[in-house]
Amino acid sequence: MSATTSSLEPLFTILSYSYATLETNFYKLPGSSVVARYVKSSHQNDPGRTLLEVFLIIFAIRTLLQSRTRADNSGKHFISFDEKEIDELVDEWTPEPLAAELSPKEQAELASIPVIVGPTGPKPKLSNGKTVLNLASYNFTGLAGNEDIKQSGVETLRKYGLGSCGPPGFYGNQDVHIQLEKDIADFLGTESAILYSQAFSTISSVIPAFCKRGDLIVADRGVNFSIQKGLQISRCTVRWYDHNDLNSLEQVLEAIEKERQKKRSPLTRRFIVTEGIFDHDGAMSDLPKLLKFKYRLILDESISFGSVGRTGRGLTELYNVPADQVDMLVGSVANGLASAGGFCAGTNIVVNHQRINGTSFVFSAAMPALLTVAASEGISILRNTPSILSTLQENIRAVRVILDRVDCISIPSHPASATIHLHVKLPSPMHLSPRVPPPSPSLSSSSSGKPSNPLSPTPREAPQFDAELEEKLLQDVVEEALAQGVLITRAKRLRGQELNDIRPSIRLAISAALNKKDCEKAANVVKAAFVKIVGRQRR
């Protein structure tokens, strides 16, 4: 026993010596006594804490040393292979082809796209040499081909060149862009507006600029594809209400409030997202009622701006509501002013926030000056010629009078909407969907009384229809009308990628550039084509 102790003696001496030198050296460091005192006193007060702190230090070091890549080798599901096995696996792996071959139907679809030779307008010429009446292009106010716009476009070209050659942040912000933003804001009566260079990329960028994970959005089930993508990118919580049904909206909002009170969760940023006139079916929102709720409103007026209201200011003018009550008013310069791009109007705060956070604003080149000036010119034409909008509304009425009472057509669109969607109406025994009530804008569709689940974008009672068959019939109608000299188009949707299956429709876009007689003529051709194609099916 004593032998072992004596043999260990030199070791102890070395240990105690080195400890002593360490201690003296430690106390030589400036400020070390403070640390030592702190450690001592904290250990005295609470020995458990020392343990915890040591543990924390070790943990911090480990975290620092750990590789920062996600899903690295230490993952639970990682299988380790040696190099030879990996080589074999690499050799074995065969990827799917990059692009799936087109089916014959898809090829036919591509081949059926009409090609306009020369300018588009009320009476364009097609590649088969035929001149047709155009009930398909977004040229509501007839600004396409306007000589004044062309003239100012050329002047701008000579002064600015074509491209802006840079994003707005880096010297792409030309005075013409500032002018158009000002023109739009003045036209609508908002504080400010911001210009995006493509209409589709506008709202899908506006939504994620404001709504982040954890925020709450209440959206219509029938919103357009661009909004759907914006909601997807924003990653916020989405609750859905039935398409254009404000009762349903109210129920959803009540349920949200109840849930919040139950969970005692704090108030988050809350938005309602919907459209003025819906891209999918032409139904119109009841704006004054939408403004009642204590939610911020993001309103997409891509169809309604430049097509309704006394001078084309859109829904706010139609309902006589000040535009500054809509928090974010999004519109399309491409559709409404026959130019290109989109805008978001709102307060200075809303607009300036987007100048830094609107992804497709910040990371995209500014619009060509020529197109910007064309839009400014368009606004001044609309301001000074209210007759354009009354002509447009007359044309819409003329078309609706003819098409409203056709047996085989059902129209979900609002009577004032410049886009008119035509659905196929088939009688009951022939078809899967007996008497589907058209989603009428004024009626609540909760016929069974049981509301849909707000968590799911699909309604409880999804309308039943045979999309394949209807698409085919509608395409036949389009071709029949084209043969008779009227250009119309099916509303093209990416079936399967949209949140809900959308009922196939033919989308007419009425223009003020056509006279009433031409409109009636065209509508009669469409009617005849429907009767011929769909009527045959009904028999």
Place this chain on the structure above:
Amino acid sequence: MAINPASPTPSMFRKKPSSAMSTAASYLSAVSKADARARGLNGGSTTSTPALSLSSSVTSSSEDTVLHEDIGDSADGLYYPSVPPTSEQVFTTVHTEFGHCANESYRYTSRHTPGEPVKGVVEQDPPYYILITTYVSYLLVICIGHLRDFIDFDSFYTRRLKSRIDDCFSHPVTGVPGRTILLLDRYSTDHNVTFQPTGTRTRGLNISSYNYLGFAQGDGPCADAVEESVARYGVSACSTRREVGTLDLHLQAEALVARFMGMESALISSMGFATNSTIIPALVSKGCLVISDEFNHASIRYGVRLSGANVRMFKHNNMQALESLLREVISQGQPKTHRPWKKILIIVEGLYSMEGTLVNLPALLELKKKYKFYLFVDEAHSVGAMGPHGRGVADYFDVNPRSIDILMGTFTKSFGAAGGYIAGNKALIERLRISSHYSAYTEAMAPPVLTQVMASMASIMGVTIIPETKNSSSLSLLHSSNAIPVPVTNLEATAYPGTAPSTALPNWVSLPPSLCDGSDGRMRLRRLAFNSRYLNRALRKLGFITYGHDDSPVVPLLVFHPGKMAVFSRMMRTRAIPIVIVVVAYPATPLVTSRVRFCLSASHTKEDIDLVLKACDEIGELLDLKQAVGERWPLEEITKRAVELVSMKECP
């Protein structure tokens, strides 16, 4: 398309015939005017300049290439060439838009030496005191900012930190963003919260716009073609491509783009950002893997996020890291289930706009053979700007473009237009026309933009004149709607990288001979290549730390400190001859590597670059930016030995 004959038939849109004779004659008068002015300035006597009104821009003469709309009577080289041109030199461009540079030795060809390995760019680190003080300066402004409020960093950053240097961003401008640019002066009384215009304007040398080949011009054949197209087509196509927005111009432009890129087929989208964000979701979906370079553009990240595919990143341009990642992901398969991936798509950029680095394409294609992934190259900045024929990185590295699956690019930069394209094989493009968001929901590209794309592209390619028979008019070609109007009469013309056949352009586009023989395009490409290499190497010789490839027209100069960045920008802008540059910092770059970014253009002359170098030299000295190690040359030596510096194989 028509080639301008010696005696052109006057069309209603053409203000004056522009045959070579009349141009030369008119130029002489302009030269004599400029000469007189230069002499007047030297002699100190005041000569009154003819005051041309601003509104005369429509009739602004194409013969007056020196005097343009504004009155500028300073001898600063912005309005008039500092070296007055001689009578043999004929310039058809406006000097403020596209500089006059007659010296043929100031040219270079952008090309990778075949067989040579692609070197990674050595990124020099600054001395530690620079790094430490950079962090300290951020710390300082953060502390001051925190005294004012306390919230999350991103919003905090934009409100409290970025606002300090907001005068360097979103500066309003007017006029052509060409060789020079007109700034609308502004001031702020409330610490950059709002800005008030002063009403005055300042013309500065523009080293900031993406105008690589100098096609941002209000004059010249491209603008003439656009004017004609506005008269014929108006300004909009008023629909989506799959509904009724397809014009004959779209088909022609797409065929030309496919030929330019050397691919089977191409499609055109109306916005560059949206080209990525609306098309990537149609390429990959759940069960696919996207491997993305860490410095890829926001539009790529946006598109990938929408697609639902898994994403992995690899270290910027690091092929070893990429290979080991590939080995890992292929062997492991999908997370948890270990099922094999449906597809693996690697997305890289040709030229990185913040780094100036080029993708290592040869190495990537080697990997592609082994690992069977699909390759997507975003050539937003490299198309037009790189390669001896301006066809992008594939041209630069002399590889077959068809070995790349998807070539994407934009028209905003080199072509002076807007929008983007995707080029690939026919099956892919047709699939995208059917399944991508772009065709069904986004507006079709506007006719004037299409015309600018076609005219500028044709002038880069050169045009082979194919006598027009009745059969080959553009109209008849469109009868079969998906046939690409490629006449096979001239085999040479169809070869890549060859010329464009005249039948590929609309018959109303009239181009002058200099565009048809490709000499204009070649001049632009060679001038850009010279300018890029010159500035890159000269800055390094001055002792600055720059990133990127020698041949890159994007030149980032590292300044590190956020404060220095703002000062650099202001000092450049307020010089006697103002120079307009872009400064970039977090979040577009890592926190410590704030930088100044120069974007060169074919429209810059050698004297312009000298001017930039002189400014950088002075400001760099003042701000202590010259931190690079290596051999240094004094400024005079650099400007004198510019040609030698550019043609050196290696720049030590």
